[in-house]
Structure formats: C-alpha cells, structure tokens
Amino acid sequence: MHHDVQELTKQLLAGDQDAAWDIIDNQIEQGQDSLQIYHSLITEAMRRIGELWEKDEITVADEHLATTTCDFIxxxxxxxxKKEFKQTDYPRRKALFLCLEQEQHYIGLKMVALLFEEYGWExxxxxxxxxxxxxxxxxxDWEPEVIGLSLTIVYHAExxxxxxxxxxxxxxxxxxxxxxxxxxxxDFSLYCSTETRILKCLEDIEAFLQETGYGVRENARN
Known part of the structure; x- marks a missing residue:
C-alpha cells in the first residue's frame, strides 16, 4: 500500500485522472473495501499533499489540481x-454533511458521505x-437524523x-x-456537548454505521 500511496500522490499532483483511477481500480480488483481505499490510500495521499503544501514544496494551484482530481476519482x-448498493422502497434515514464557514477542505467529508450511502442512508x-x-x-427543512461537520483549522474551534x-x-x-x-x-470536547460525536478517523465512521445499522427508518417497516 505504501508504494500505491506514493504513486497516487504523484498522479493526483499531475492531474492525471486516468492514471489515478487505475490505482484505485487495482485496489478494487485486489478485494479492498471502501474503508481500506479511503483510509489507507486516498486519505494518506491527500495528507502527503497537504504536508508538501505546508513545506512550500508545491503551490496552491498544485494542491487545488490534486483536490479536483481526487474529487473526480x-x-x-x-x-x-453504487451498482452494489442495497435497493429499498422504504424511506431512508438522512444525513447532511458540510464544512464550517471558511473551511475549504471537503474531500474527507465526501468520503464520509459516500460511506453513509453504502450503508443505505440518503x-x-x-x-x-x-x-x-x-x-x-x-x-x-430536510430534518436529517445526522449532521456531519468538518473542521481542519484549529482557530475555527469557537x-x-x-x-x-x-x-x-x-x-x-x-x-x-x-x-x-x-x-x-x-481535544475539541470543550466546544461540543456531551451528545456530540467526535470522530477521529474513518474507522470511527464505520463503527458508528455498524452501531446504528442500515439506513432505513425503523418505523418504515411497521
């Protein structure tokens, strides 16, 4: 996986959508599930790109190109x-995802939303x-059961x-x-309530989804 992370980082920075997709497709053929692909490959590649930007080894334009390429894949x-998702006529449970004002990094949030969809949520x-x-x-207006917030800048805690x-x-x-x-x-618990779920990684998301079950409203079956 280490080599794949390096190669994906390279292709994202090059903006090569086809080459980047080939890496993902190879992981699918090897039997890797979504959590493994998101957590161990895509997240790690994007983290490396962020580190390169922080060290001024790439430009803002490079980082934006990598982000849009990642969004595409x-x-x-x-x-x-989506062809593998369970189909149901029952109303589905709803989840809403957003970045705070002035937060620009949404790729991690998109992966979370996609995991929820795999579990049947709208x-x-x-x-x-x-x-x-x-x-x-x-x-x-929409009344989602879950609202996910993304925070990537520490001084946005308030x-x-x-x-x-x-x-x-x-x-x-x-x-x-x-x-x-x-x-x-x-530790962001001071900025949250005792009811807030603070999640440290994508594995925590999957644990939550396994805990709450498939995304069909419980009363829809009655």
Missing part, C-alpha cells in the same frame, strides 16, 4: 460501487464554506461551538458528528 468510484453533501444560517435552514449549539438545538434533535484531520490531534 471519488465520484467515479461511487458510480462503480445523503446531502453541501461541501466547503457553508455559513451557519444556511446550514440551519436546510437542516430545519465557530465549531456555534454550529454545534445551533444545530443540536433544532426541533428534530439531530445527532451532530465532528470530524477532520485535527480531531485525532486535539
């Missing part, structure tokens, strides 16, 4: 995997930089507190999940 992977991915007022509005407090106060009382590359390194 995730979309293509989802198209392939998802909406709102992407980067969503002001709280718009997050509240769509959450009130903003996180505002989002958690507002969204947990909604009438339908959604479960708020907080994740991002910082949650494994810092």
């Amino acid at each position: 995730l979309t293509r992977y989802h198209f392939v995997k 998802t909406r991915l709102l992407g980067a930089n969503l002001p709280l007022e718009y997050a509240e509005k769509i959450a009130e 903003r996180l507190e505002q989002y958690v407090k507002a969204l947990e106060s909604l009438k339908h009382q959604p479960t708020i999940m907080v994740g991002g590359r910082l949650t494994s390194a810092y």
